[in-house]
Amino acid sequence: MRVNSTHALVVTPHPDDAEYGIAGTVARWTAEGKEVVYAVCTSGDKGTNDVKMGPEELMKTREREQLAAARLLGVREVVFLRYPDQGLEDTPEFRKDIVRLIRRFKPEIVATSDPHRRYIWHRDHRVAGRVTLDAVFPFARDHLSYPDLLQEGLKPHAVKEVWCWGPENPNYRSDITETFAVKMAALRCHDSQVGHFPSPEWEDRLCQRYRQLAEEEDFELAEAFHRVEILW
Numbered sequence: 052m053r054v055n056s057t058h059a060l061v062v063t064p065h066p067d068d069a070e071y072g073i074a075g076t077v078a079r080w081t082a083e084g085k086e087v088v089y090a091v092c093t094s095g096d097k098g099t100n101d102v103k104m105g106p107e108e109l110m111k112t113r114e115r116e117q118l119a120a121a122r123l124l125g126v127r128e129v130v131f132l133r134y135p136d137q138g139l140e141d142t143p144e145f146r147k148d149i150v151r152l153i154r155r156f157k158p159e160i161v162a163t164s165d166p167h168r169r170y171i172w173h174r175d176h177r178v179a180g181r182v183t184l185d186a187v188f189p190f191a192r193d194h195l196s197y198p199d200l201l202q203e204g205l206k207p208h209a210v211k212e213v214w215c216w217g218p219e220n221p222n223y224r225s226d227i228t229e230t231f232a233v234k235m236a237a238l239r240c241h242d243s244q245v246g247h248f249p250s251p252e253w254e255d256r257l258c259q260r261y262r263q264l265a266e267e268e269d270f271e272l273a274e275a276f277h278r279v280e281i282l283w
Contacts, residue, residue, distance in 0.1 A: 057127070058085035060158035062149060064179040065095040065136065066117035067241040072216030073162050074124055075227025075234040075261075075274050081125030082230070088156050089121055089129040090149070092179050097136040099243060106136075112243050120240035124233065139178040141185075147197050149186035154205035161187050165215035165277055172217070180215060187213055188281070209283050214276040221275035224264055228271040231261065 058080055063069035069077070069089060077087050095113040096106035104112075114131060121129045132148055139145065153161065166180030187210045190196040194207045214223070227234060235254055238245055245253070258272070265273035 056157035056159065057088050058158065059087045059160040059162055060090060060152060060156050061087060061126075062090045062092065062152075062161065062163040062179060062183045064092050064139065064164055064173065064175040065098060066091055066113040067095070067120075067238070067244050068164060068176070069162075070120055070234065070238045070241065072164065073214070073225075073274060073276075074120070074237045075230045075272070076225040077124050077126065078230035078233040078237075079225075079227065086127045087125070088152075088158070089117070089126050090152050091117060091129060091131050092139060092145075093134045093136045093175055094131070095136050104243075109243070113241070116241045116243060120237040123237050123240060137175060139175045139182075141178055141182050146182050146186050146190060147200075149183055150190045150197055151200060151203075151205060153186060153191040153210060154200060154208050157208045158210060160212045160214060161210050162214040162216065162276075165218040167215075168217055168219055176217070184213065192283075209281070211281060213279045213281065215278075216274065216276055218275065218277035221264070221277055223276045223278035224268050224273035225276065226265075226268070226270040226272070227261060227274050228265075231258065231272050 061069050061073060061077065080087055094110040096110040099109050118129055130152060161183060163183040164176040164180045166177045166184065192207050192209050194201065261272040264275045265271055
């Protein structure tokens with residue numbers, strides 16, 4: 052099914068990663084009337100310290116939490132790809148899934164986790180970021196890539212910008228001063244992941260982090276990205 056162009060497609064490795072990385076910016080975009088779609092790559096079915104929680108129950112819980120966060124942020128649609136947590140691989144099938152979404156939603160911006168962060172970084176974050184960047188270029192753009200997608204009515208699409216959250220050396224900071232409270236409320240929707248964090252200490256710690264990211268800007272709080280504008 053084809054749809055009209057979308058402002059942003061957010062490709063998140065697990066439920067809750069987008070809330071940490073870009074939710075303040077997403078809340079600002081949707082408040083401005085811009086459409087945002089989430090693609091959640093894995094089910095997050097290993098993300099728990101609760102030894103009584105099985106993967107199937109955890110998957111259902113985390114998808115409910117993600118949908119609640121997305122509703123709060125004004126996200127138009129959430130697509131669950133349901134790859135296994137800790138199991139993302141750079142495969143033609145996974146890349147094709149992302150290409151299909153890019154061609155379906157026609158986003159101006161694709162946002163994902165930075166694949167180039169060194170040392171301690173979840174492997175799914177690296178793989179999701181790398182595959183998403185490859186999907187943007189050249190696969191979503193070139194009509195001879197995955198020609199069967201043309202038979203689905205999914206024509207090539209050229210993304211205008213890529214935003215990667217979690218970079219070691221950001222080159223762009225997005226103002227979330229007015230949307231920080233919404234971002235935190237969306238994060239709190241992920242109770243299985245953050246419910247054990249004490250309040251308000253956890254919120255204060257995150258606020259300080261986003262304040263530091265905005266130190267060189269003329270606003271108070273920021274999310275940081277490596278932003279690439281693509282000149283086709």
